[in-house]
Amino acid sequence: MxxxxxxxxxxxxxxxxxxxxxxxxxxxxxxxxxxxxxxxxxxxxxxxxxxxxxxxxxxxxxxxxxxxxxxxxxxxxxxxxxxxxxxxxxxxxxxxxxxxxxxxxxxxxxxxxxxxxxxxxxxxxxxxxxxxxxxxxxxxxLSTVPAESIGLTPEQYEALTTAIQYGYFEIPREISQEELADKLDISHQALSERFRRAYRTLVASSIDINKEKLANIC
Structure with a gap:
């Protein structure tokens, strides 16, 4: 682990x-x-x-x-x-x-x-x-409790925290998505998918959208 x-x-x-x-x-x-x-x-x-x-x-x-x-x-x-x-x-x-x-x-x-x-x-x-x-x-x-408490998978949680650590969300960005994917040892496409699903979960939890409704929207 x-x-x-x-x-x-x-x-x-x-x-x-x-x-x-x-x-x-x-x-x-x-x-x-x-x-x-x-x-x-x-x-x-x-x-x-x-x-x-x-x-x-x-x-x-x-x-x-x-x-x-x-x-x-x-x-x-x-x-x-x-x-x-x-x-x-x-x-x-x-x-x-x-x-x-x-x-x-x-x-x-x-x-x-x-x-x-x-x-x-x-x-x-x-x-x-x-x-x-x-x-x-x-x-x-590497704890999975914070991730589970807000509905993220461990993989999504790791992707987001690593992105923050390497300045991906800074303006201007300090690392590209391709470089970040290399750090996580996954493909660029896989990282994009993790981000998309993580963003959806975070937005839903922030504005309290019903999960069933969210599934119909997405």
Whole structure:
């Protein structure tokens, strides 16, 4: 069964350790990972006058550039060192999908979805083998209760939540339906059908349309 795991690791053992040493107030939020070459990281908690020099001296950062700003937050495109890219590859090798990753006070907290509990265990062991102080703070099966409570199938619920996580409903969209279908390992047509049925169920539950009437309409 698909499993959600929450990992905590020090930045000193992974990415941006030196940057946090120089800027302790820094807050980082990584965008969901689609590719590992260049990653999007939101920075806040300090000004660019401190963040830029710290990134320049951080051995885990190869290149970086500002691609977007929002008040006191900045989205950077970062190419991490091979060592850090290998850590991402390690998680991907176990079928892991990064849902969220944030760093504060020199510590990364990441939520990941794995195909099964065994994949979580192997990912943990492989990280520990690299002398990374990893702590699993939460471990739970992908629940179907929220889906059932509003009439969605587990597949429809997963499609919608994954779409939200990867910015499919943002304006402009941050991922195409074809790319999203690849993430879910289903065809584009299958994803469109899941969305159509899920939308119908959500609309019906929101405006209290009788299910029998809904069946006649659709």
């Amino acid at each position: 698909a499993t959600i795991a929450e990992f905590r690791v020090p930045t000193s053992d992974t990415a941006l350790g030196a940057t946090f040493e120089e800027v302790p107030s820094l807050v980082c939020e990584m965008e969901p990972v689609v590719a590992t070459d260049n990653l999007g990281v939101w920075f806040s908690g300090s000004g660019l006058s401190k963040i830029y020099p710290a990134l320049s001296e951080d051995r885990t950062v190869m290149t970086y550039s500002i691609i977007r700003s929002n008040e006191n937050r900045w989205l950077c495109s970062i190419e991490f060192s091979d060592e850090i890219s290998e850590l991402f590859s390690l998680v991907l090798d176990e079928g892991g999908t990064l849902l969220t990753a944030t760093a504060t006070n020199g510590e990364w907290t990441s939520r990941l979805r794995f195909p099964a509990h065994e994949n979580v265990s192997r990912a943990y062991e492989r990280l520990a083998e690299r002398d990374i102080q990893v702590e699993v703070t939460r471990l739970q099966p």
